[in-house]
Amino acid sequence: MIAERGPSTVQRLKAKLLRQSSEWDSWYAGLEGERRVGRELERLSPQGWRVLHGIEKGNGGDIDHLLIGPGGVFSINTKNHRGASVWVGDSMAKINGGKPRPYAAASQAEADFVRGVLGRYCAFKVPVEPALVFVGIASLDRAATQYSVRIYHEREVASLGPLTGKLTPDQVEQVFAVARHRRVWLRA
Template sequence: MTVTIKVRKYQDEVLALLQHHLGEGLSVSPTPSSPREPRPAAPSRQPGHPTHATPKHRSERPAALPPLSPSEDLARNRPGSRVVGIAERGPSTVQRLKAKLLRQSSEWDSWYAGLEGERRVGRELERLSPLGWRVLHGIEKSNGGDIDHLLIGPGGVFSINTKNHQGASVWVGDSMAKVNGGKPRPYAAASQAEADFVRRVLGRYCAFEVPVEPVLVFVGIASLNRAATQYTVRIYQEREVAALGPLAGRLTPEQVEHVRSVARHRRVWLRA
């Protein structure tokens, strides 16, 4: 069976959903997907209470990093920087204001909402810098998708996906989420797949195992409920991401800087 994804912004979520159901039977064209590495069993813990373990050293030699030019340095990215380039192709400020006054919806509304959500979460993450955390934004992937934020620090690496649903009631299960009781959306499954991807990429360039956890952050919502069995993805509202700040015991300061030096290379993600 062949599935064609026509709307690129949904690509990551659709692929995650297919992978959740098909497992190893899924391949992606034109580039075949890499064999999925076994995912370690999720520790038995409540969200917000991580296990602490020192990363193990790997036996194989890590790959060499490509040269880093200013134009390919992701440390220069601001929150939502990739969405800005897409949104600039949409209606002008005047047109948007007119549509808002007339209460007219647009296909661009979700892009502008996503941009605002990434900026708000990005501001919260930047506040963790004094605690030894480093953050990168808008990491483009070779499949056309992107990683909203990557947080690197003493508590490990967190792949962060933001969702802006103003005034909504959100429920999150093991793989799916529902917004205002609507159709299931593969938010949790997509976050897990993204963390697996990040772990594989960083693992190629590090001499130690890099602990990566998925995080799903909701912006502007009225209420948030999690399934009792949801332990594999950290689920937060935007102001709750500060809970990541005190986490420690996963990476040394030297390892934090090395992981950041790898992650800031645009080409390591596009080659994956």
């Protein structure tokens, strides 16, 4: 596990007490954000949704979450920016008015990748949409032209639950069976 390669609990505590930043700080913040979003997604299970977390890709990256259910498949990218003001445009995001970050474009590319992988193994067209979920932020502003990526606060992600009409229960199970096999993603 990657966490085992990072600093020990004692080392992290010492750095925190001395107010020293660590190269692992952002990784741990990201992990905490993913866990929080994961808990929200798990709450959708009673509505027929299946969830996968931390899907490792062959290029060394990962997919934070896949949500598979009656409303289709959502490739979910989680960003933890505690206390920040976030603006999201068509392809970029700005955190506290800073330099543009390609969050929306990366989310769209990830959904395209997921669609291609699942499409190779399913006998039907798999509808995949990108979603970008921000954790711990103070405010979220979406550009009026931003329609290609779903943008949420962590607690808003539950609004995906009532979506229906894209996959039958059998198709949900078929997509989930394919998606949970590690080889599918590592070979892509």
